[in-house]
Amino acid sequence: MKTTMRYAIAAVLALVAAAGVRAQSDPKATIAAIDTVVRKYSNYKDVLDPFVEEVYRKFRKNPEVITGIAKAYYTFSKPHGQPYYTFVTRDSANAYKYIELAIENDPTYVPAYILGGDIQVTMDNREGALSWYRRAIAADKANPEGYLAYAALAMDTDSADAVRTLMGVRDYVPDYPVELALARMYETRLDVAASLGYFDKADRDSMAEEDLVHYAMNHYVMGNYRQSLDVASYGHGRYPRNPVFNRLVFWNNTVLKNYDEALAYADLLFNQSDNPEIVVEDYVSYGRAYMGKKQYANAVKMFEKVYTFGKATDKDKDGAFQSIVTAYREMGDYDRAISMYKDYMARLDKEGKLDATEYNQLGMMYNELAEISNGEDKMRAYTQADSVYALMGERFPANAAVALYYRLAFSYSLDPGAKNGLGIPHATGLIAMLEAKPDRSKGEDSFIVLAYDYLSYYYATVKVRLPLAREYCQKALAINPDDAQANQLWKALGGS
Numbered sequence: 135m136k137t138t139m140r141y142a143i144a145a146v147l148a149l150v151a152a153a154g155v156r157a158q159s160d161p162k163a164t165i166a167a168i169d170t171v172v173r174k175y176s177n178y179k180d181v182l183d184p185f186v187e188e189v190y191r192k193f194r195k196n197p198e199v200i201t202g203i204a205k206a207y208y209t210f211s212k213p214h215g216q217p218y219y220t221f222v223t224r225d226s227a228n229a230y231k232y233i234e235l236a237i238e239n240d241p242t243y244v245p246a247y248i249l250g251g252d253i254q255v256t257m258d259n260r261e262g263a264l265s266w267y268r269r270a271i272a273a274d275k276a277n278p279e280g281y282l283a284y285a286a287l288a289m290d291t292d293s294a295d296a297v298r299t300l301m302g303v304r305d306y307v308p309d310y311p312v313e314l315a316l317a318r319m320y321e322t323r324l325d326v327a328a329s330l331g332y333f334d335k336a337d338r339d340s341m342a343e344e345d346l347v348h349y350a351m352n353h354y355v356m357g358n359y360r361q362s363l364d365v366a367s368y369g370h371g372r373y374p375r376n377p378v379f380n381r382l383v384f385w386n387n388t389v390l391k392n393y394d395e396a397l398a399y400a401d402l403l404f405n406q407s408d409n410p411e412i413v414v415e416d417y418v419s420y421g422r423a424y425m426g427k428k429q430y431a432n433a434v435k436m437f438e439k440v441y442t443f444g445k446a447t448d449k450d451k452d453g454a455f456q457s458i459v460t461a462y463r464e465m466g467d468y469d470r471a472i473s474m475y476k477d478y479m480a481r482l483d484k485e486g487k488l489d490a491t492e493y494n495q496l497g498m499m500y501n502e503l504a505e506i507s508n509g510e511d512k513m514r515a516y517t518q519a520d521s522v523y524a525l526m527g528e529r530f531p532a533n534a535a536v537a538l539y540y541r542l543a544f545s546y547s548l549d550p551g552a553k554n555g556l557g558i559p560h561a562t563g564l565i566a567m568l569e570a571k572p573d574r575s576k577g578e579d580s581f582i583v584l585a586y587d588y589l590s591y592y593y594a595t596v597k598v599r600l601p602l603a604r605e606y607c608q609k610a611l612a613i614n615p616d617d618a619q620a621n622q623l624w625k626a627l628g629g630s
Contacts, residue, residue, distance in 0.1 A: 164193065165202030172206035176223045183228065190232065197236040197243040204232035204246070208253050219256045229253060237273075244270045244277045251283060263287055271299075276306040282315060289319055311340045318345070326352045334361075338368055347378045359386045377407035381416065388419045393426035414446045421457055430461045437461070468503040475499065490533040493526035497540060504547070513548065520544045538563045539581040542588060552592045561585035579613050586610035587619045594623060603627060 168189060175182045186203060193199040208229035209222035230253070236246040251266030264287060270280030281303045288296035296319075303310050313336040320329035333341075333349040341349065346369040353362035366382035373379060380403040387396035400420050403410055421436035440446050440454035455478060462471035475496055482488040500519035504512050520541050527537030538560045545557030564585040568578050590606035593599040604627050610620040 161193075161196055161198045161202070164189075164199050165206075168199075168203055169206040169209065172203075173209065173222055176207075176225065179225070186228075190235070194235070195239060197240040197246060200232050200236035200239060201243070201246045201249055204229045204236065205249055207232065208249075210256050221256070226253060226257075242274045244274050244279050247273055248279060248283045251287075255287065260287065260291075271302075275303075278303050278307060278310055278315075285315075286319055289323070311336060313337075314340055314345065317349070321348050321352075326356060330356065330358075338365075343369070343373055343376065346372070347376070350379065350382050354382055354386065359389045362386050363390065374402075375406065375408045377403060377410035380407050381410070384423075385415070385419050388423045388426070391426055393423045396423040397427070414440055414443050414450050417443065418450075418454065418457070421454075421461075425457070425461060425464070428464070430465045433461045434458050463499065463502065466506065468499060468506075472496070472499050472503070490526055490530040490536070493522055493530070494533075494536070497522040497526070501540075501544075516544050516547050520548065535564060535567050535578060535581055538567070539584065542584055545588075552588065552596055555592060555596065557588050558592065561588045565589075583610050583614050583617055583620075586613075587617065587623075590620065590623055594627060600627060604629065 168186065172182065172186065186206075190200060190203060207223055207225040210219045210224070211222075212219050230250065233246050233250050236243055240246075247266050247270035251263040251270070254260075254263035254266060264284060267280055267284035267287065270277075270283060274280065281300050285296040285300040288299065297316060300312055300315060304312060313332045317329050317332035317336055320326075320332065330349070330352050333345070333352075338346070346365060350362050350365040350369055353359075353365060362382055363386035366379045366386065369376060369379035370383055380399050384396050384399035384403055387393070387399065396419070400416075400423060403416065404412065417436050417439045421433045424430070424433035424436060437454040437457045440450055443450075446454075455474070459471045459475055459478075462468070462474070475492075479488055479492045479496065482492060497519045500515050500522060504515035504519065507515055523537040523540045523544075527534040527541075530537075542557045542560035542564065545552070545560060549556035562585070564581050568574055568582045571578065574582070586606045586609045590603045590610065592603075593606065594603035603623070607620050607624045607627065607629070610617050611624065614620070
């Protein structure tokens with residue numbers, strides 16, 4: 135078996151050795167060949183090592199190849215976003231042997247030192263790794279790679295030291311983009327605020343396309359829409375077919391209510407970008423931009439696309455539904471909006487998800503319909519709104535005060551002048567519920583003031599029980615001295 139392995143390894147390495155001058159001019163090809171052999175035959179070291187040594191002797195003047203041999207003996211990778219390493223080979227003795235030989239050949243060859251530190255990281259020897267990275271810096275102070283390796287590791291435990299060390303490269307390379315390097319480091323650590331702080335200080339012209347994508351997107355995620363728009367617009371200028379920049383200019387302009395610009399960039403995203411990979415938020419933003427332009431029919435079409443979008447969640451679909459209902463309300467098509475919303479409520483009720491919020495929305499729709507209607511249609515809409523809040527109060531006792539408040543407010547329209555006292559049960563119900571409550575909210579104060587106002591007016595003008603009218607008037611003013619109706623009535627009743 136050993137003989138077979140010897141011939142197999144010899145055959146592969148002979149090709150490397152025979153490459154001669156060509157390999158010297160193409161060290162990466164040599165390194166790749168060595169890496170392949172070491173990976174494949176790492177379990178046959180007594181045969182493998184002598185042949186690798188032979189290759190080394192041919193390239194002993196080339197620190198890149200020697201370091202490549204070291205890396206082949208200790209090959210590892212760290213999957214993106216994972217804290218662990220995956221090892222292919224793990225022969226640290228031979229790895230450090232060739233690292234030292236590379237350094238002996240060229241003491242200024244920074245990658246050899248960095249590999250020495252990287253191996254220490256995989257061994258959980260942080261201080262050992264930092265020591266190797268310090269040696270990398272000392273070996274060639276004008277090579278940023280040593281500073282970057284040191285800062286990337288130090289950042290996890292001493293960010294001030296990491297920043298200070300990386301800044302030191304400017305003593306030897308004055309124009310090195312340190313801020314951009316730090317922005318990238320914080321980006322990989324998902325520290326968005328710190329990353330943005332350094333991106334903001336960096337020269338945009340030195341940023342790669344990916345940097346600008348992260349920069350613009352992080353501002354958007356943080357809610358910095360104007361800054362995100364600024365960066366995305368700059369990115370679009372450099373990379374006009376990049377879908378991320380077109381998308382972010384579109385989204386940010388939608389949020390900022392620049393609807394014409396938003397629609398223009400929506401078209402660029404959908405029709406003039408490279409592989410845009412449309413997401414559900416694109417349709418939502420498109421719909422919102424059309425809503426802003428009062429192009430409601432177009433808005434509905436966009437929101438409807440959410441329902442057929444394969445990756446849309448139930449939450450996405452519910453949001454799109456709400457937007458469609460809003461579009462119909464804005465169009466004044468309350469019949470369609472109300473009909474859709476009732477179907478929606480019926481589904482929620484069947485699923486056990488219906489709550490007072492939906493009743494409140496439906497009641498508001500009837501109220502809006504009443505405000506744009508006349509005659510019997512107006513009264514019918516107010517009556518329907520009143521019925522909705524009555525049912526809301528019955529089904530959700532915790533929201534009974536809200537329901538009574540709106541029913542009392544509607545009574546002013548359903549029973550002008552309070553002639554029939556339609557609002558009395560609602561007003562007395564609110565008082566019974568809230569008068570003795572020690573921790574009323576401001577909203578609840580407004581509820582009970584409306585009840586006092588209603589009763590004071592009723593007893594002053596309909597039943598004419600003036601002492602009772604004054605009592606309710608005083609109660610209203612005790613809570614809200616600026617209440618216009620109570621002040622006016624108090625003066626009319628002879629109060630001072």
